[in-house]
Amino acid sequence: MSTSAVLNNAARILKLVQTGTPADQALRDSLTQDRHFTAPAERRGISRAVFTYFRWWRWLGERDSLQKQLTAALELQARFDKNPAGFKTEALAARAVPDWLKAEMDDIPPSWLPQLQRDPPLWIRAKAGTGVELVKKLSHFTPAPQSADALRYSGLTDLYRTKEFQAGEFEIQDLASQLVSLACAPQPGETWWDACAGEGGKTMHLSDLMQNKGLIWASDRSLRRLAKLKERAARAKVFNFRAAPWEGDAKLPTKTKFDGILIDAPCTGVGTWQRNPHARWTTTPKDVGELAAVQAKLLSNVAGSLKPGGRLVYSVCTLTRAETTGVATAFTAAHPELAPVSAQTLWPHELDANGMFIATWRRK
Numbered sequence: 001m002s003t004s005a006v007l008n009n010a011a012r013i014l015k016l017v018q019t020g021t022p023a024d025q026a027l028r029d030s031l032t033q034d035r036h037f038t039a040p041a042e043r044r045g046i047s048r049a050v051f052t053y054f055r056w057w058r059w060l061g062e063r064d065s066l067q068k069q070l071t072a073a074l075e076l077q078a079r080f081d082k083n084p085a086g087f088k089t090e091a092l093a094a095r096a097v098p099d100w101l102k103a104e105m106d107d108i109p110p111s112w113l114p115q116l117q118r119d120p121p122l123w124i125r126a127k128a129g130t131g132v133e134l135v136k137k138l139s140h141f142t143p144a145p146q147s148a149d150a151l152r153y154s155g156l157t158d159l160y161r162t163k164e165f166q167a168g169e170f171e172i173q174d175l176a177s178q179l180v181s182l183a184c185a186p187q188p189g190e191t192w193w194d195a196c197a198g199e200g201g202k203t204m205h206l207s208d209l210m211q212n213k214g215l216i217w218a219s220d221r222s223l224r225r226l227a228k229l230k231e232r233a234a235r236a237k238v239f240n241f242r243a244a245p246w247e248g249d250a251k252l253p254t255k256t257k258f259d260g261i262l263i264d265a266p267c268t269g270v271g272t273w274q275r276n277p278h279a280r281w282t283t284t285p286k287d288v289g290e291l292a293a294v295q296a297k298l299l300s301n302v303a304g305s306l307k308p309g310g311r312l313v314y315s316v317c318t319l320t321r322a323e324t325t326g327v328a329t330a331f332t333a334a335h336p337e338l339a340p341v342s343a344q345t346l347w348p349h350e351l352d353a354n355g356m357f358i359a360t361w362r363r364k
């Protein structure tokens with residue numbers, strides 16, 4: 001596909017985004033439905049152009065045609081990749097993130113800003129204990145210092161089409177997400193509740209760490225996501241789970257008491273802004289406040305379902321004060337029956353992955 005065809009297709013998708021569709025969804029919808037874009041390289045080129053546009057959006061001339069803006073964004077990206085130091089911290093702070101962010105974060109580390117302007121890394125999770133083997137079998141994989149089963153992929157093959165993926169030998173999962181399940185440290189035979197299970201990324205990892213023994217209740221308010229979870233679990237041969245809808249309210253899906261509960265809560269996703277730069281320009285401080293209230297409600301609704309000694313893990317892929325330390329501190333104060341164990345922020349520039357906040361408690 002020629003450069004101008006890539007730009008025209010990217011501009012077509014940007015027009016969809018202008019009508020209110022989030023960029024990642026517009027890309028998914030157009031590129032999977034349109035049979036013209038079957039070649040992975042073509043899909044990659046169009047996605048990259050769209051994401052690059054939003055990464056450099058505040059540098060672009062808004063009166064220029066979309067094609068011209070896309071060209072300028074790709075040129076800025078090339079210039080940045082060659083010499084990141086050529087872009088001053090002040091310029092990045094003023095243009096790479098929205099103005100409201102400063103008031104919502106304790107600190108904006110200067111090294112985080114250039115990280116936001118890079119193409120995001122791709123991480124996979126090998127089945128527990130098989131990372132070393134997979135590195136030998138497939139090329140372009142490098143293990144993370146934090147886990148031999150978390151592998152960074154630098155190749156160009158469409159991993160979904162590999163026979164290893166089809167056989168359930170690995171999942172595409174960001175390193176920060178993998179560190180959440182590792183922080184849960186579930187044991188074989190335990191009973192866990194993955195209360196915001198979504199499409200099951202962490203349910204499947206928890207199951208793997210439990211060697212498929214014991215039981216995981218996987219709940220979510222979205223039936224569509226739970227259906228996808230079941231499909232993914234079948235491919236990955238994950239059997240020790242029970243999917244149940246839950247609205248997040250006081251009416252719980254079960255009276256079971258758990259060894260561990262994971263609340264991987266809905267959040268503003270500031271930690272994913274490298275991967276999904278369009279969200280920088282659609283997320284608002286109002287979202288921060290509303291989601292912090294949802295997160296607090298989810299935590300307090302599950303707190304009574306822990307066995308004595310049971311662990312509660314709270315994770316959000318965001319970095320705002322209200323949704324991280326704000327929620328955790330208020331929850332600790334309101335629940336003296338739970339002892340705080342740890343709270344940590346995983347930074348994208350330190351991990352080369354999404355940003356994540358993880359807090360844990362233990363029932364006394």
Ligand SMILES: C[S@@+](CC[C@H](N)C(=O)[O-])C[C@H]1O[C@@H](n2cnc3c(N)ncnc32)[C@H](O)[C@@H]1O
Nearest residue numbers: 196197198200201202221222247248264265266
């Ligand atoms: C961060 S995502 C979970 C991702 C998932 N744990 C994974 O690893 O793939 C948050 C999930 O919370 C769900 N959710 C949002 N509001 C909720 C609520 N009030 N009660 C229960 N689930 C909710 C969303 O449907 C979404 O699937």
